[in-house]
Amino acid sequence: MPETSSTAPTIVWYRQDLRIGDHPALSDASARGPVVPVYILWDEEEGGWAPGSASRWWLHHSLKSLSADLADKGSPLVIRRGPALKTLLDLARQTGASGVVWNRRYEPAAIARDTAVKAALRREGLTAESHNGSLLFEPWEIKTGSGGPFKVFTPFWRACRAATEPPAPLKAPRTLTPPRQRPSSLRIEDLGLLPRIGWDKEFYEHWKPGEAGAARELSTFLKNVVDGYAVQRDVPAVRGTSRLSPHLHWGDIGPRQVWHAVLAASVNGGRAGAMGKGAETYLKELCWREFAYHVLYHQPRTVDVSLREEFEHVAWSKDRSALKRWQSGRTGYPIVDAGLRELWVTGWMHNRVRMIVGSFLTKDLLIPWRKGAEWFWDTLVDADLASNTFGWQWVAGCGADAAPYFRIFNPVLQSERFDPQGEYLRRWLPELARLGTPWIHRPWEAPPEVLRAAGVRLGEEYPLPMVDHAEARERTLEAFKVLKSAGR
Ligand SMILES: Cc1cc2nc3c(=O)[nH]c(=O)nc-3n(C[C@H](O)[C@H](O)[C@H](O)COP(=O)(O)OP(=O)(O)OC[C@H]3O[C@@H](n4cnc5c(N)ncnc54)[C@H](O)[C@@H]3O)c2cc1C
Known part of the structure; x- marks a missing residue:
């Protein structure tokens, strides 16, 4: 049975949003009271697209970083393996949680699973809410004049620029209150995400998964790369791009954080509010990511078959x-x-x-x-x-x-x-x-x-x-x- 609403914890279901800053679900839960952050690995619910080998390497290290950050804030990350609904219900029972919150995913299998999970949790008397933590705009918010989805990028980009600016990022909660009953947890190592053969050895030289690694990558980009981005982004021999893509995929950083940091750097860079060409081109690239999600959401069959x-x-x-x-x-x-x-x-x-x-x-x-x-x-x-x-x-x-x-x-x-x-x-x-x-x-x-x-x-x-x-x-x-x- 849930505890009384003032003390009952809320479960934060982590997925592709492995951070604390600008995390709408975490902010929502921590404003309500105690928080139980959980990551659940269950490949069977990924519609045949469970994370591949390199992604699993990233996931392992990003979870390590998140786990340390959440423990510092006061409520350690719980790691579980199993079907999402059953795992969430078990965890709610063990902690007396009154509800579950998460940031949305947009892959067809995730949408189907999340919709079913939301309905089932509510049937069980728990609250269930989802938020946008991974996109600048929801795929259904940007529409053509006739209200439909876009089919090509340039008008989509124009519509993004004409839309209300994406909201400013949320601050990370200063502290988190843990649940009174500390739930059991697997160790991240128990998930077996790292490869058995050491083909990943050079990854460590190139990447630092996690929120701090993403912030560092963004800061290097803003300091050294963004001004030349419009030209250098096409030159593979130089460091001409942000290299934020894995951080954005796993949500070590959110696109709103990146968007606003680029805007702020552009304005503070002495251009009196005018966007530099590098910054403008970069925001456009971020919107290619948005467009990819727009197409996936409106044409979910494209994961398997050609759009044409x-x-x-x-x-x-x-x-x-x-x-x-x-x-x-x-x-x-x-x-x-x-x-x-x-x-x-x-x-x-x-x-x-x-x-x-x-x-x-x-x-x-x-x-x-x-x-x-x-x-x-x-x-x-x-x-x-x-x-x-x-x-x-x-x-x-x-x-x-x-x-x-x-x-x-x-x-x-x-x-x-x-x-x-x-x-x-x-x-x-x-x-x-x-x-x-x-x-x-x-x-x-x-x-x-x-x-x-x-x-x-x-x-x-x-x-x-x-x-x-x-x-x-x-x-x-x-x-x-x-x-x-x-x-x-
Ligand atoms: C065949 C093919 C497969 C690709 N597969 C992926 C993939 O699995 N995951 C992935 O994140 N990107 C993919 N891309 C897009 C693009 O190549 C990468 O996003 C980009 O190289 C990442 O490097 P960066 O972060 O330095 O990019 P930057 O140039 O710094 O761009 C900033 C961000 O904008 C987004 N972005 C930029 N270009 C694109 C694009 N064309 N489509 C979608 N988003 C974009 C990314 O999130 C990127 O991190 C693919 C492109 C091609 C042609």
Whole structure:
């Protein structure tokens, strides 16, 4: 039975919002009285998209950080494993809680589960409330003139800019009151989130999961990167972006915190209220994330099928060995291989290179986007169902995009344009490190004496191209003719 309402604790159900600051559910619960924060791991309720290996690494460390912060505030994090509803009801019984609060998720399986959980909790006499802790705007708030969802980004972005400014972030509660009965908890280690084989060893050099790590990353970005962001964001060799994506996915930081910090830095930066180009471009990128959630919410089937369903009729390749070569960064196209190796080593890949490797998989190898999305899902620390699905469908040409489906990136031209000196290529492909430009972008065209001098043995340490881009392009355009006949 719940305790009397003044002393009965409220359960805060943590999910992809692993922080204390700007946490509407935590603020709501702590204003009511004692708080029981809980994280529940239950892969079976994720609709086939349970966190992949790299995400689990992040989750482990982010939970560690959250757990320490909550203990400092006065109410330690409870860790459980099991179906959400049963676990929440058990916990309510054990602590005498009168209700549960959480910040919303928008993946189709999460929406279905949360709706059912909310109704069941209320039937049991508990309160159940949800809040927006993960988006600038709810997916249903931004509407076209006729009240429907947007299908392309630019008008969506304009509507976001015209909408009321996202609310200022909430302050973290100063202290938290624990429940009188301390509930039992697993240890974070008991969740078994860390990999058994140590392929994650370099992650530690690149990332600091958790709220403090996110704040540090944001502060570095605002100090050193944001002013040049509009240009540098497309250059994979430099630190030209915020690298906040895994923090945003797991909610180590909320988008409102980022949005307002960028605005404040822009105004305080001596520009008398005028937004710098870097800051404006950055806010626009944050709204790409919003748009991905908007599309996911209004088109939930896109996690499995192409938004433009005629793409399902293309004669996609089932060549598993080609997929394997792509996954292991051995396609023979340096920019593609560098990206896939960056992904393997760091759990992250630069956005420009994500587009190039995605185009190569779907257009040069004619492998369905879903295979690429699955690989990214397992290997990215920022794997996010909305952004990953959106990104892959955009690259494949079958998603919410105004560009024509027959846009096919030329991996060599992309490499020469965005990594002109080959710095990014040399960082990730040591076997080509002594090869100069322009040959490093297309080593198979280099004269034998140049290859010899650089110590490069093509077809041995580094492979020859697995396909000829021009031929692959023609083959794909041929395969895509079926789209024309479907009326595109
Ligand atoms: C094939 C493909 C798959 C992708 N999969 C994911 C994914 O699983 N998770 C993910 O967070 N992003 C994904 N993206 C989008 C984008 O590549 C990353 O958000 C970005 O590279 C993260 O680096 P950053 O934080 O330094 O970005 P910044 O350039 O600093 O951008 C700031 C933030 O804006 C958001 N953002 C920027 N670009 C995009 C975009 N195109 N779509 C959605 N959000 C965006 C991210 O939250 C990002 O952290 C994917 C893109 C492609 C082409």
